[in-house]
Amino acid sequence: MKDYRIDDDWILNRISGQSNSFSQWLSNIMNSVEKTLEEVYPEALEEFKKDKKLVSFKDLDKDLSEAQKELDKLGFFGKRIPSFATKILSGIQKPIEKHIKKYLKDIEGLDLDLDFITGKKKDLSTALFDVSKERGIESEGLLYLIRALPDLEAFLYSTSVRKYYRDHTEHALRVAVLGDFLLEQDLGQGSLEGVISELTELDKNLLKDKFWWITGLLHDIGYPLGKMTTAVNYSLLNQLLKCYPTLDLEFIPFEINLAWKGEQEEYLKIIEEGLSKEARELIRQGAGFKYQSSSAQDTQTFLNQPNGHPEFKYKNPVELDHGVISALSLLKGLGSPHEIKQNDEYDGYILAARAMALHNFKAQLKDYVFEEQPLAFFLMLIDELQEWGRPIPVQIRDTYFTTELQKVTLLDELLLSLDEFSWLMKFKNQQAKDLMKFNFNLFSNDKKKTFGRLKSGDLFxxxxxxxxxxxxxxxxxxxxENIIAQDTIII
Structure with a gap:
């Protein structure tokens, strides 16, 4: 029986084993920490350098790098060996970051943001960019979108959209890597990449290395635009009303939508081609197609009341769908509608955009049958399975005057039995469950609805x-471990 424990260590090991960029990212952590210690805590630097485990990590990494150079000189024979060396290297590098963090936490009085000093966010974006180029993705527009992923993350978080914020850059990476792994597996009909390749008439290597990678990484890039209007008008304005309960206030609601004076509709038509009437209607709604913004929003007035201002209940006239926005962003990153239609090499990207556009709708569509839109089905499945490691923001009052935004994680891992193709989510983090008032039945019912959209058909x-x-x-x-509640979903 083939069983897998899917967590962030597994994700990192898999991608670092495939990519020079991620291996370099891991090895660079050592130098980053040393440089930071030299600047902020020089007394600890020498002790850090003398640490036997860390020294051995660096020496082994250097030795393996030299060995790789020698293997390259052996021609064909040498090319048969690197996969073995890569496994050794990833096994060595895996404990480095954990050990560094443990080491630094043990230094009394040292208060550092470890993710910041190791350059994790910045280096992750660079690595994603480089890995995408290694996979043959050459479009400058697409590479620009990939490099901008951490900016998307920072924007979502900094706008205080606490009601909506979940990580998206790391989620996208997890989705891309887990899907990459599953595409290689034989689930009863031959390799999954082969099955989808036949259904879509795409080259299976390009499907895995290019088109799925783009689908996984970019499927949520529409979030800022999709949530921004509601974020400003609900979250931020209500915070202001709470801050100034005695003042008379008035404001005009903020609104932002897509413009339809250019070629936007032509991109929509590319996405919609071959889809059901219901799906096409949802895509147009999700794009706010030809919505005519009122020339002047009604001014909202809040006069002083004994118990403070009432909550501003904003209703957005246009519900932009982040999947549709992501799809449009992808296509516009490729070129003009004419260029996209005339270039057969873009057929896979069109299917990727179609999958992105479909993945977030809650409706029951015939397009969600595997044989109809296999890439959309696959994205939706992986997207819903990827729950481990996702932070959920919870506001905790840390003093009488202030609250702290803490991120808690409900799930640390996902267990996969490949032979049976069964998945197990075990919610064990009691502290996180208590902080967010976790309701297992509500979560389970929500997952039943989202997974219930999918129909496996005969080939999945x-x-x-x-x-x-x-x-x-x-x-x-x-x-x-005592199981206090459980549920099973079958697709």
Whole structure:
């Protein structure tokens, strides 16, 4: 039986084993930390350099790099060996970051943002950019979108959209890598990439390395535009009303939508081609197609009241869908509608855009059958499975006057039994569940609805998703997992 524990270590090991960029990212962590210690805590630098484990990591990494150069000189024979060396290298590099973080946490009085000093966010964006180029993605427009992913993340978080914020850059990477792995697997009909390749008439290598990679990485880039109007008018304006309960205030609601004076509709037509009437209607709605913004929004007036201002209940006249926005961004990154239609090499990107546009609708569409739109089906499946490691923001009052935004994680891993194609989510983090008032039944029902959109058809295996609410109890000095609720979803 082939069982896998899918977590962020697994994701990082897999991608670093495939890419020079990620291997370089891992090895650069050492130099980044040393440089930071030299600047902010020079007393600890020498001790850090003398650490035997860290020294051995660096020496082994250097030795393997030299060995790789020698293998390259061996021609064909040498090319048969690097995969083995890569596995060794990733096994060595895996503990580096954990060990560094543990080491720095043990230094009394050192208060550092470890993700910041290791350049994790910045280097992750660079690595994603380089990996995409290694996979043969050459379009400057697409590479620009990939490089901008961390800016998207910072924008979402800095606008205080606390009601809506979840990580998206790391989520997108997890989706891309997990999908990349599954495409290689034989799930009963031959390799999945082969099955989808036949259905879509795309080269299976390009499908995996280019088109799926783009689909996974960019499927959520429409979030800022999709959420911005509601974010400003609900979250920010209500915060201002709370801050000034005694003042008379008035404001004009903020509104931002897509413009339809250029070629935007032509891009929509490319996405819509071959889809059901219902899907086409949803895509047009999700793009706010030809919505005519009122020349002047009604001014909202809030006069002083004894109990403060009432909540501003904003209703957005246009519900922009982030999947549709992502799809339009992808196509516009390729070129003009005419250029896209005339270039057969862009057929895979059109299917990627179509998958992005479809993935967020809650409706039951015939387009969600695997044989109809295999890439959309696959994206939706992986997108819903990727729950591990996703932070959920919770406001905690840390003093009488202030609240702190803490990010809690409900799920640390996803367990996969490949032979049965069954997945297991075990919710064990009691602290996180308590902080966010986790309701297992609500979560389970929501997952039933989202997974329930999908129809496997004849060419995709039956998929089982098991959900368990776990309480850790101590029995005879041992920690035991007690299942207090569970549910099963079958696609």
């Amino acid at each position: 295996p039956e998929t089982t998703i098991n959900l368990q609410d776990i309480k850790i109890i101590k029995e005879k000095k041992e920690m035991k």
